[in-house]
Amino acid sequence: IAGYVGIDTLQEQIRKKVLKRGFEFNIMVVGRSGLGKSTLINTLFKANVSLRSCSKSEEKVEIAKTTHVKSVSHVIEEKGVRLRLTVTDTPGFGDQINNDKCWLPVLDYINEQYENYLSEEQSVSRKKHIPDTRIHCCLYFIAPTGHSLSPLDIEFMRRLDRCVNIVPVIAKADTLTVEERTDFKQREMLPFAVVGSNQQYPVNGRTVYGRRTQWGLVEVENKGHCEFSDLRDMLIRTHMQDLVEVTRSVHYENFRHERLASRRG
Ligand code: GDP
Numbered sequence: 001i002a003g004y005v006g007i008d009t010l011q012e013q014i015r016k017k018v019l020k021r022g023f024e025f026n027i028m029v030v031g032r033s034g035l036g037k038s039t040l041i042n043t044l045f046k047a048n049v050s051l052r053s054c055s056k057s058e059e060k061v062e063i064a065k066t067t068h069v070k071s072v073s074h075v076i077e078e079k080g081v082r083l084r085l086t087v088t089d090t091p092g093f094g095d096q097i098n099n100d101k102c103w104l105p106v107l108d109y110i111n112e113q114y115e116n117y118l119s120e121e122q123s124v125s126r127k128k129h130i131p132d133t134r135i136h137c138c139l140y141f142i143a144p145t146g147h148s149l150s151p152l153d154i155e156f157m158r159r160l161d162r163c164v165n166i167v168p169v170i171a172k173a174d175t176l177t178v179e180e181r182t183d184f185k186q187r188e189m190l191p192f193a194v195v196g197s198n199q200q201y202p203v204n205g206r207t208v209y210g211r212r213t214q215w216g217l218v219e220v221e222n223k224g225h226c227e228f229s230d231l232r233d234m235l236i237r238t239h240m241q242d243l244v245e246v247t248r249s250v251h252y253e254n255f256r257h258e259r260l261a262s263r264r265g
């Protein structure tokens with residue numbers, strides 16, 4: 001082609017470079033015990049987190065004996081694309097009678113990752129690629145009480161919203177009536193009403209994840225039953241890169257700015 005320079009090949013060059021390194025995505029789950037956090041994460045990544053993926057569990061600092069933080073990493077590979085997924089759980093959050101300041105260990109953990117990243121960035125012999133442990137997305141589980149948000153929910157979101165991407169979900173949405181769910185969603189800003197399950201059942205010749213009840217099967221991936229697949233699409237198929245980008249350019253940048261300003265001041 002006359003005048004053709006070949007800039008369009010950049011796309012392929014970038015693609016190859018990114019594929020070689022792989023992606024890193026770090027999710028944190030927060031919410032009271034028994035709200036289905038572990039189940040939902042399993043359901044989200046089950047198909048992909050197979051036995052051959054290496055999984056490493058390490059116990060992170062336990063703060064004040066109540067809420068502690070624990071991370072598990074998986075390497076998932078699909079069609080030549082490698083994703084290192086780390087799920088950070090916060091067992092104990094909101095389980096006490098007095099939940100005053102129980103968001104603090106969560107906030108501390110998030111800031112600690114920013115701090116580590118910052119010190120790597122500033123080290124004299126800095127790595128070509130700094131391992132990213134910053135939390136890109138915090139899935140916040142709201143109890144399906146039908147009474148909207150609790151004071152702790154509000155406190156948590158108010159405190160953490162400026163430090164991390166929060167995606168609120170209504171846990172165990174199958175336990176709400178349709179009216180309660182609609183009412184909830186009308187009052188709050190868009191929480192995904194989700195259902196998780198580790199059990200599979202046959203439906204019309206297919207096998208689907210679901211919860212069997214006396215009155216029928218709740219299919220996890222059926223959009224008529226709950227918003228699990230909307231959440232999964234948002235997290236994995238449409239917005240993963242956005243969540244990573246916002247973490248880097250907004251939340252981390254805020255942290256860095258405050259940190260450096262306070263050192264000078
Ligand atoms: P976690 O403590 O938040 O990690 O909660 P788990 O994932 O361990 O789940 C606690 C219990 O709730 C288990 O018995 C699950 O089978 C059940 N469960 C998980 N997800 C759902 C859901 O979407 N709907 C209902 N009804 N039960 C659920």
Ligand code: MG
Nearest residue numbers: 037038039089
């Ligand atoms: Mg759990």
